[in-house]
Amino acid sequence: MxxxxxxxxxxLDLACKHFKVPREKLTPDEDFFKTLGIDSLQALDLLTRLxxxxxxxxxxxxxxxxxxxxxxxxRIQARL
Amino acid sequence: MWxxxxxxxxxxxxxxxxxxxxxxxxxALDRWPNETCLIESDRDREKLRLTYSDFKGLARRLxxxxxxxxxxxxxxxxxxMTNQSKWLVSAYAIFYGGGVVVPLxxxxxxxxxxxLLAHSKAKFLVVEYYLWRAIMHxxxxxxxxxxxxxxxEAPAAVDLAGAYRWEEFRRKGEPTFVNxxxxxxxxxxxxxxxxxxxxxxxxxxxxxxxxxxxxxAWYPFWPGVRYLSILPTNHAIDFMxxxxxxxxxxxxxxxxxxxxxEYVRDAFTRYKITYMSLVPMxxxxxxxxxxxxxxxxxxxxxxxxNRLVSLNRLLTRRxxxxxxxxxxxxxxxxxxxxxxxxxxxxGAFIEPSTLQFFYDLGxxxxxxYGLTEAGTALTLNDFKPFRADTVGKPLPGIELRVLNPDxxxxxxxxxxxxxxxxxxxxxxxxxxxxxxDGWLLTGDLGRFDVSRHLQLFGxxxxxxxxxxxxxxxxxxxxxxxxxxxxxEYCILAAHYIWPAKSLGHEMLIIVLRPESSQQFNSTLGDDxxxxxxxxxxxxxxxxxxxxxxxxxxxxxxxxxxxxxxxxIRKRLDPSSAVxxx
Numbered sequence: 266m267x268x269x270x271x272x273x274x275x276x277l278d279l280a281c282k283h284f285k286v287p288r289e290k291l292t293p294d295e296d297f298f299k300t301l302g303i304d305s306l307q308a309l310d311l312l313t314r315l316x317x318x319x320x321x322x323x324x325x326x327x328x329x330x331x332x333x334x335x336x337x338x339x340r341i342q343a344r345l
Numbered sequence: 346m347w348x349x350x351x352x353x354x355x356x357x358x359x360x361x362x363x364x365x366x367x368x369x370x371x372x373a374l375d376r377w378p379n380e381t382c383l384i385e386s387d388r389d390r391e392k393l394r395l396t397y398s399d400f401k402g403l404a405r406r407l408x409x410x411x412x413x414x415x416x417x418x419x420x421x422x423x424x425x426m427t428n429q430s431k432w433l434v435s436a437y438a439i440f441y442g443g444g445v446v447v448p449l450x451x452x453x454x455x456x457x458x459x460x461l462l463a464h465s466k467a468k469f470l471v472v473e474y475y476l477w478r479a480i481m482h483x484x485x486x487x488x489x490x491x492x493x494x495x496x497x498e499a500p501a502a503v504d505l506a507g508a509y510r511w512e513e514f515r516r517k518g519e520p521t522f523v524n525x526x527x528x529x530x531x532x533x534x535x536x537x538x539x540x541x542x543x544x545x546x547x548x549x550x551x552x553x554x555x556x557x558x559x560x561x562a563w564y565p566f567w568p569g570v571r572y573l574s575i576l577p578t579n580h581a582i583d584f585m586x587x588x589x590x591x592x593x594x595x596x597x598x599x600x601x602x603x604x605x606x607e608y609v610r611d612a613f614t615r616y617k618i619t620y621m622s623l624v625p626m627x628x629x630x631x632x633x634x635x636x637x638x639x640x641x642x643x644x645x646x647x648x649x650x651n652r653l654v655s656l657n658r659l660l661t662r663r664x665x666x667x668x669x670x671x672x673x674x675x676x677x678x679x680x681x682x683x684x685x686x687x688x689x690x691x692g693a694f695i696e697p698s699t700l701q702f703f704y705d706l707g708x709x710x711x712x713x714y715g716l717t718e719a720g721t722a723l724t725l726n727d728f729k730p731f732r733a734d735t736v737g738k739p740l741p742g743i744e745l746r747v748l749n750p751d752x753x754x755x756x757x758x759x760x761x762x763x764x765x766x767x768x769x770x771x772x773x774x775x776x777x778x779x780x781x782d783g784w785l786l787t788g789d790l791g792r793f794d795v796s797r798h799l800q801l802f803g804x805x806x807x808x809x810x811x812x813x814x815x816x817x818x819x820x821x822x823x824x825x826x827x828x829x830x831x832x833e834y835c836i837l838a839a840h841y842i843w844p845a846k847s848l849g850h851e852m853l854i855i856v857l858r859p860e861s862s863q864q865f866n867s868t869l870g871d872d873x874x875x876x877x878x879x880x881x882x883x884x885x886x887x888x889x890x891x892x893x894x895x896x897x898x899x900x901x902x903x904x905x906x907x908x909x910x911x912x913i914r915k916r917l918d919p920s921s922a923v924x925x926x
Binding site (some may be wrong): 312326330 | 427475602603604605607626627629630691812813878880881884
């Protein structure tokens with residue numbers, strides 16, 4: 266199984282591609298709603314893409330209260 | 346699939362003789378036993394399909410078990426669930442047995458759930474497992490007073506702290522039907538929650554029966570109609586147009602247990618949806634997706650599309666003509682399943698350009714206005730003609746007036762109708778302040794135009810409504826900032842300080858009064874930001890204001906918010922005083 270850091274880096278790479286922003290703009294602990302200027306539905310869209318990549322399924326409520334990539338990576342890592 | 350009948354009234358249950366929801370729903374279930382009433386889909390997987398007869402069977406066995414567990418008429422039963430069929434089955438069982446439903450927002454925290462459960466004195470609770478897990482691990486759980494808790498979808502072999510499994514909580518035998526009078530409470534709905542003074546709106550059976558009659562007069566349902574439900578049923582709109590309305594007309598509700606745009610789009614085509622309710626955020630998301638698709642079209646096809654959209658706009662300028670729009674723009678309509686007649690939105694500000702975008706495509710979005718204290722909706726667009734800049738006209742039976750209008754005709758909107766709540770639970774003082782001489786004061790500022798369409802211009806009250814349709818009250822989130830190292834602080838809605846004659850981009854502001862020798866530095870800024878992030882994203886404070894004077898306080902030392910807002914308004918300009926967080 267891959268490490269948490271690997272998962273986090275893959276998520277950051279995928280988020281950059283998904284939202285078409287440079288990789289250096291995204292950091293693990295910053296508030297992605299604010300950095301990317303997205304709403305919760307756009308965050309759910311990203312989650313769908315991440316699920317396809319990692320071949321896991323997370324209910325919507327798993328994202329409730331999550332606003333940084335590190336926590337998101339932890340939630341995904343727990344299901345790998 | 347049934348076509349729209351020429352006389353809808355033949356299909357809808359005549360609600361006139363009924364005094365309560367339990368009796369009306371009971372007869373509806375018997376009238377269309379073989380029609381599908383509920384479909385539940387999780388992403389693209391259909392999980393459940395129930396006829397009215399199946400629904401009745403499930404609810405009866407549940408109620409029999411509840412009544413054997415000492416459920417009595419007038420007992421309060423709270424429901425905390427996401428968008429799903431068991432919400433409706435449970436609510437029907439409670440109404441049939443003469444109980445009072447307390448719908449709670451599943452997005453509240455466990456501590457907030459427990460606070461409202463205590464305030465409502467709910468004796469029974471129906472709750473989804475993941476929410477129950479949070480509640481039973483909350484420190485405040487030890488004080489919980491519910492007698493019976495039913496948990497849905499709990500995994501096998503987990504400890505439920507004395508709760509029962511909803512799926513197993515059933516008994517054979519006939520439950521006892523209990524009739525209620527029109528003035529009896531049907532539900533207690535919290536319009537604001539916690540941290541301060543919970544506002545539990547006591548809504549009667551008459552409130553709901555009247556609201557149902559008014560809404561279905563303009564937007565009828567009939568067997569074969571499919572309503573897509575993506576909002577939770579605790580939401581007033583979904584409770585009415587995703588439960589009571591379709592059920593008394595023999596229609597079908599499709600529950601989608603996710604808000605993910607990909608699956609929402611898929612549900613339109615898979616289930617040939619007729620109506621849907623949504624919040625502005627979802628509508629904007631659909632708009633973004635459509636605009637992106639249009640951008641991808643080759644130039645020639647985009648040109649043709651634009652011409653057809655212009656033609657559709659011209660042909661529908663007096664009234665919506667969905668059938669004609671489907672012929673003119675078949676590909677757009679087939680992406681929405683080809684049966685969509687209207688979408689409903691309200692509660693939060695929505696850009697007129699978004700409404701116009703959909704209307705021009707022949708997909709009317711009925712924008713309305715309402716508040717929990719007055720049932721579901723007070724006004725709604727009827728598309729005769731479409732007006733993107735208003736929240737529509739008063740629904741049948743709703744009297745609206747503008748109090749103390751200024752020179753532009755703008756004043757506080759007041760309402761008198763049979764849909765106005767009975768009172769605030771256990772708060773006669775607040776009830777007296779809110780319902781004056783039979784008129785409910787909404788706290789919203791509006792004006793009627795010459796064609797009796799209501800236009801909203803802002804709020805008098807200290808709260809904001811998000812694009813997701815959530816009402817956020819400053820008092821409900823202030824505890825997160827407890828212990829912030831400043832002399833004092835207070836949260837206010839920006840428009841409460843600086844009134845704006847417009848809606849949209851509403852924001853909460855934290856007013857900080859540092860100690861006399863204290864400077865606002867990065868440590869304080871980081872602390873502030875970290876606390877803000879503990880709140881769910883839709884509840885966060887948008888900026889701060891530094892203030893160097895003592896906050897005005899009441900005799901009991903509570904901050905006098907109107908006084909503070911007024912002082913700030915006199916001395917500070919928002920463009921320079923507010924620092925974004």
